[in-house]
Amino acid sequence: MGAAVVRAIKNFNLENRAAREISKAKPSAAPRHPSTRSLLREQMSDQADIKREIVTKDDKLLSLLRDVYVNSRDPVSSAQDKAAITPTEPKEFRLPKGNHFDINIENIPKGKVSIVEALTLLSNHKLYPDTWTAEKIAEEYHLEQKDVNSVLKYFTIFEVKIFPSEDKKAIQSK
Template identity: 65%
Template sequence: MGARVTRALRNFNVEKRAEREISKRKPSMAPKHPSTRDLLQEHRSQYPEIEEVVSKKDNKLLSLLRDVYVDSKDPVPALPVKVEPRQEPKEFRLPIGNHFDKNITDIPKGKITVVEALTLLNNHKLSPETWTAEKIAQEYYLELKDVNSLLKYFVTFEVKILPPEDRKAIQSK
């Protein structure tokens, strides 16, 4: 029902509205800069034959253009594309630690949150003998090679203040 009303309103008085748009004054070309106008006038006076060549129709080219016919077809794909539905992980776990995010209810096994990643990196940095790669993999249900890569390539943020070179650093006691 709504489509009929919309169509009726859209087509109402369409001829008069189209006639009004057509009869409107067309926008004129933007004015050229005086220096450009002078250069064009000078170029036209030096080479008057160029204007004739530009405005003249070339019948040979027009006949060749009329003979052009383009027929295109989409190529057939070699292998049919199968769209498989995305498989959801079958096993989930709850976030570890006391910093639960209200939006995260369950985490697929084999994945960790950003907070958990920072926590395990910090734990490993503070006590690497207790938080080994094997223990982290077992605790967070991760693969050992992923944990080793995580510990090798990622570190937590650490601030080091270096003393200026021209002053002697005061040793803390």
């Protein structure tokens, strides 16, 4: 709703404002320094033939320009080509593992895990590394073995450890 109002205000009296801007006097070139006037006149008189060449029209170039015809079309993107050529394969899904009470997940693509499942498998592996091996996790969650090994190697769950200070005496509560 707000965009429509802004667009209407921006486009109000647009043609008249554009015509007014176009009809304004064009800015003139900056004034030249008095000391360079004589140098400029001198250069222009020495190279009068170049100035004449700049001003005159070249008929050969004009005829070549008239022969040019440009026909353009929007290119077809490669993504559209691939989508048109290959039909989409149906994805395989699996049911989520564990307790997903707070999230409305009905199914998960095979080869992927949800955040809750990732945290669960990391904590299970950390607590029980003998039972929750990389092979068992890959089989349980339908993942590739190399991906599971990488996840277990590079990711850990956050753990808070509080060490009691040995040099200070603990304050006894009354």
